[in-house]
Amino acid sequence: MNAFVHPSENRGHVKMGWLESKHSFSFGNWYNPEYMGVSTLRVINDDLIDGHQGFGQHPHDNMEILTCVLKGTITHKDSMGNHGGITAGEWQLMSAGTGIRHSEMNQGDEPVHLLQIWIIPNERNAMPNYQQIQLDPHDAPNQWHLICGPNDNAPMHIRQNAEVKTAVVIKGQKLPIEATQHVNYVHVISGKVQIAEHTVDAGGALGFLENSELQALEDTQVIWFDLPEHIE
Template sequence: MKTVLHPADSRGHANHGWLDSHHTFSFAGYHNPDRMHFGMLRVLNDDTVAGGRGFGAHAHDNMEIISIPLEGTLEHQDDAGNHGLIRPGDVQVMSAGSGIRHSEKNHSATQEVRFLQIWLFPDQRNVTPRYDQQHFAAAGRHNQFQQVISPSADDAGVWIHQQAWFHLADFEAGHAADYQLKKPGNGLYVFVLEGTATVAGQPLQRRDGLGLWETDSVTIQADSATRLLLMEIPMQ
């Protein structure tokens, strides 16, 4: 097994007043040649947007873009006619494909919205752009891995154009479980949303990230009440 540790305080950081963003990988004004991506995982941004503010209409192509709200309500609109609200418990996917313009803003005029913005390189280029989201009940991730992203519309979770599986988990202190990778050659990136955990023997704090590869299974133990995001992705 090989690993790479990304402590929370080693991330890139940009505070624009209306937007406070932490970048696990190189993004915008943050460039670190050692932090370009982890396999097909290109962007992991931990964003806080002030009330009444947001990202105006902008273009993307050939990227799988995943939004996971943590607090507050995010409002999405795109030039394919999609318009909706994304709340905690929801997971949204936008396959940019051949090209799409969209905007994201805080639906509240006064309260902050906190969300993860995640980009993956797709396994197909120039697909027809698409948008989808699902809600996942908290009970489904209590002391277990709740699948929220998959490569197939016939599997659990929102599907994307990549051989990737995402899981959320809420573990009680002391709970341990083994995550079995679904595809040979894939790696696993574990991001601690809240609490503390030990992953493959590595202690992790809130917002730490750990990438693991060349393994079939990873042991995860919660050292306190812990919320985790697991991203299994191809390494090449």
């Protein structure tokens, strides 16, 4: 298999007071020219946010911003009038379009653990949009769960020819990886997997073009990005 291996230890590690973050790709003050994204996937930040802290009001435009809360609750507020909590097992997709301002705050005492994911859209300067769903793969393990995609059957609609799926896979179980687009990128949230001859630990990832199969070497949670070959 011709694969792009991204070990967890090669991620950027940023600690600034209330925020500890591990960056899969160059972001903010951490820059590595070898890690600038894969296809239209530009950001995977693994964030740990202290209690009563968070990201104050700030702007975005022309980016699809997906948030996966793994532990705790983050409170979202934006310039479109959306305001409420996103709890572990829930997903938020914010299509920034022509521009949006938002904040993401941990109003509790315990840290919040989340993934912040950015995907470059194939439509610029569209109307901003906000979507949120409940989808905890622990409730139905050993199968792929579609989070967002370009078609109407997806739980959330993304402005890109891409699908994002997640799964919890019990040790010893296998799942097929069969792309609808061209580029597969599998990020391991927790546990350990084997894909073809490659072993990937928590925080690591594997990018590849061929269809393949994932085997859980431990109880595992993964997120699979099925991406276009080129940025449109």
